[in-house]
Every structure is written in C-alpha cells, then in structure tokens.
Amino acid sequence: MSELSKSKRYDSLDGLRAIACLCIIIMHIAANSNYSVTGYIYTDIIPTLADFVFLFMVISAFSMCCGYYDKVLSGTLDITEFYKKRYLKVLPFFTCLVILDLIVAFSKASLYEAIADVSLTFGLFPNDIEVIGVGWFLGVIFAFYMLFPFYCVLIGTKVRAWIFFFISLIMNYICGVYFNTGGRNIVFLFCFFMAGGLIYLYREQIEEIQWFITLPILILSILCYYIFEPGVIIRIIVAALFVIFAIGNGGIVLINKVFRFISGISLEMYLSHMVIFRMLEKTGLNIRFGNGLGQYIITCVLVISIDIAFAFIAQKVINYCIKRI
Numbered sequence: 001m002s003e004l005s006k007s008k009r010y011d012s013l014d015g016l017r018a019i020a021c022l023c024i025i026i027m028h029i030a031a032n033s034n035y036s037v038t039g040y041i042y043t044d045i046i047p048t049l050a051d052f053v054f055l056f057m058v059i060s061a062f063s064m065c066c067g068y069y070d071k072v073l074s075g076t077l078d079i080t081e082f083y084k085k086r087y088l089k090v091l092p093f094f095t096c097l098v099i100l101d102l103i104v105a106f107s108k109a110s111l112y113e114a115i116a117d118v119s120l121t122f123g124l125f126p127n128d129i130e131v132i133g134v135g136w137f138l139g140v141i142f143a144f145y146m147l148f149p150f151y152c153v154l155i156g157t158k159v160r161a162w163i164f165f166f167i168s169l170i171m172n173y174i175c176g177v178y179f180n181t182g183g184r185n186i187v188f189l190f191c192f193f194m195a196g197g198l199i200y201l202y203r204e205q206i207e208e209i210q211w212f213i214t215l216p217i218l219i220l221s222i223l224c225y226y227i228f229e230p231g232v233i234i235r236i237i238v239a240a241l242f243v244i245f246a247i248g249n250g251g252i253v254l255i256n257k258v259f260r261f262i263s264g265i266s267l268e269m270y271l272s273h274m275v276i277f278r279m280l281e282k283t284g285l286n287i288r289f290g291n292g293l294g295q296y297i298i299t300c301v302l303v304i305s306i307d308i309a310f311a312f313i314a315q316k317v318i319n320y321c322i323k324r325i
Helices: 012-031 040-074 079-104 108-119 133-154 158-179 186-201 211-227 232-247 249-254 257-264 266-283 293-324
Strands: none
Touching: 012 040, 012 232, 012 249, 012 257, 012 266, 012 293, 040 133, 040 186, 040 211, 040 232, 079 108, 079 133, 079 266, 079 293, 133 158, 133 186, 133 266, 158 186, 158 232, 186 232, 211 232, 211 249, 232 249, 257 266, 266 293
C-alpha cells in the first residue's frame, strides 16, 4: 500500500497486495453473514484469511524502506513533503467514507469517532473505533508513518535491526499478557514492520534465491500455520516468506496487469468494501438467491465488482480535484 522507489520497484508485490486484499474481502463477507455453508474451506480456511493483514504490514514496511530508508539516514528527506504525501494519499478518500458512514448512522458517539478518524491519529488511541471499523489497519499504518524516521534508525545496521526485532517480539508478548492492548496496537504489531525492514536489508541476497527453494519453504510454513496453533512467530514467518518469495526469483508469477490494477486501488478497496457490503444488505441482494454457497459466491462477486468500480472512480475523481486545487 506504500509507494516504492522509482529506481527499484518490485512489481511482484502488486500481486501480493491484490491477493491479500481480495482474501480479506471474502473473509469479511463470510464473517458478517449467516450463510448455511459447511466444509473445511469455508469454516476453517476462510476465517484465517484475516491474517493477510499482517502481510500488508510487512509489505508496507519493506516498500517504505525502498522509497525512503536511504533518504532518512542520509538526511536528504524532506519531512514536510513526506508527511504531506502520506496525508494526501489516504485522507481525502477515507474522509469521504467517514462522512458517508456518519450520514447513514448518525449519533453523538459516531461524530466523536468520525473526528478521530479524519485526524488519522486514531491508531494511537487505546480504544477501537466503530466508524469504518476496518479502518483500524489504516490507523496502525499511519502510526507507523509517524514513527518511520525513528524506525529507520532502529534498522540502521543489520545487527541493530535484529536486536530490535527481538525486542519487538518481547514487547508483543508483554502487550498481550500484561497490558492487554489487543491486536490492533502499533507496539503489539511492530514486530511485523520490523520483519519488513529486515527483508529490505537482505533484499539483494534474497533476489538471488531460486523459486524452487523458497516455494517449498513457504508451503511448509503454511502447513505449520494450519497444523499448529498460529502464534505471532508463525504469522511473521509466513508473511515474511510470502514477501521473500515475491521479491526473489519466484515473484515473476505474481506480475500481471490485473494484479497491478487491483494493487493500485487496494487501499481504497479495503477501506470501502464493508460499506459496499452493508449497502447490499439493505437492498437484500446478499440473500436474494438463498442462503447457501451459491449466494455467498454471488455476494462476493458483487461486492468485489462494485468495490473495484467505486474505488477506481473515487480515486480518479479525488486525484483530479487535488490537482485542480
């Protein structure tokens, strides 16, 4: 979801973003529906697709490093321009969604939460926000943007990066067992961003790894994820191996025009897909053809199709307005 350096762009990451975005959408549709669908894939596999959000975090950290790591450490980064781009990239579209949600279900509480939302600082709050509930990820990502110069210092050398990676794992554990921060806190999730930074530091060596080495290891890690209780370590390993496979020799399979198009609007799709789903609920189209697997597939197709069109048009209109202003 972050922009890459013009001098080095890993197009294969577009494929990962597109796949992760689509998987999260079909997971949310299943989680917010009451379809009478059974089977291992629907009951056991689809709910776990929520963990693709961790892949987004690793990709975001790696991508940000590609674009700004050297500039931060060399002191050539224009901090004002950096944060200006971060706000302009997400704020206009997100604000439109927040206003729409506020209109649909207005209350005093939702007004307070809407104000917090459009500040883009809600990732620093201790409480979850219900207005655009899936936006919690954006709050975490923006908190990471705020910390990015400090983050670059933490991974300034490989030794230092490994030290702070293990410290971030310790903080993840402490947040869970003592502070009860929950899984949407930047400190709790910082280990995933640290993993992205480590991959960046070793990117040149990773690019030389052949796909027949990384692919079996990736498949093995996914099997371990489903066989054993998936803790933070397994989640980090799986997400990191996806990125390693993508930027390595095997990433070519993830490069195509469809994935690149979806990747370009993946943030907008992620933020708006539940709004689209709720609108389908109000029209009854989510149960128009029954309550089984066929209806679930139809709902997924409708939500994804409308979401793509809405995200694409909204992105174009907002970009045009920003340029005019």
